[in-house]
Amino acid sequence: VIIYGRNPVREAIRGSRAVSKVWATKNAAREEWVAAARPLVVAAEEIEARCGSSAHQGVCAQVSEFRYASADALLAAPAPFLVALDQVQDPQNLGSICRTAECAGATGLVVPERRAAEVTPAVCKASAGAVEHLPIARVRNLADFLLDAKAAECWCYGADGAGDTSYDSVDYGGGVVLVLGSEGEGLRPRVAAACDALVSLSLRGRIESLGVSAAAAVLLYEVARGRRGEAGAQ
């Protein structure tokens, strides 16, 4: 796989993926961490051709396949703080949510195997490299995963504009799974039914909904705040 962009390549080097080759422009190769990776110095056009994107910022790298984590291992962590995405298909949204989840100290993220964005190089870029550190698991069925999570003593909170619980009235201590649906569609009924509570963000404007990445950011930091100083908090 060829990943591209400054943050994605730097975090891949810092993280656990095998990085077999780095290409950089003369300009990018002046940066200390790029130089330390002993890049092949090439023209920007060659980097763009290798990675297939113009958003490369002068650097790309050949790395091993992305390795997904095990959902069971995520649930086995002490009082985990997990994010589950139901049918989020836009790579920008997936990447952005991974970035915020890593910054908020989440334990990991869970996505369904089907009808969901995978961790492609575009997702690595949109995550600013967060996917190299945040464990991401794929599950066959998200509603079943939530039942497993509840059996493992996690509380599952679904984000739902029509939810009757205000997002900031909840005690987010202990094991928590924050469940977010796709922009537009929201949570599927079986997924919503598997949640312990549906939490909503107040909308005070004249438009119908927040973007899923923005809603994720508000909720992730609210959960993180509620966990400060706790044993299970990261």
Next chain:
Amino acid sequence: VIIYGRNPVREAIRGSRAVSKVWATKNAAREEWVAAARPLVVAAEEIEARCGSSAHQGVCAQVSEFRYASADALLAAPAPFLVALDQVQDPQNLGSICRTAECAGATGLVVPERRAAEVTPAVCKASAGAVEHLPIARVRNLADFLLDAKAAECWCYGADGAGDTSYDSVDYGGGVVLVLGSEGEGLRPRVAAACDALVSLSLRGRIESLGVSAAAAVLLYEVARGRRGEAGAQ
């Protein structure tokens, strides 16, 4: 100007811009609000050619130029809740922040005239049409605007990863200006110096920073929460 996408066109019709013509695909024209706009029914290719984007969702419209608000008028609102963006140049980020600001009940948004994204059709799209409702003002100099805001009894809070005030330890009542810098660069020194306090979001992960849209979402909702039930709150 040709704007495109379902939310942007719908909000332009609901908002104050003059909409002189709407084009829609047969499919899109089945929706009630589209039909009510009496669109010219055309092929998707024609819509793409007219708006220059493939993200049109089957609808585009010819509308009057975007009209910026006056910064003085924003400051004259009772206890305004404003967002000021310092050199945010990415249309996606500007649009996303407008969308969240509108949802959080902000009074308006302020951007500098130079070195900042303008309200283009791409920004309308990224904002899901929020720019049709949220007043947006351009100012010659952002630091000078903050001095005006302070003279108008607003408190100016700059978002800064190195800030010594935790974002959730602040009383956000009264007039508030939330100041956000560009991804990567942050606030310019003169802008940071014009703020009353620099507020930071805790980073608990292994990467360096949150995206500016995500940071904006967390901060906007924290300010909104702090204003609930207040006279000036929207």
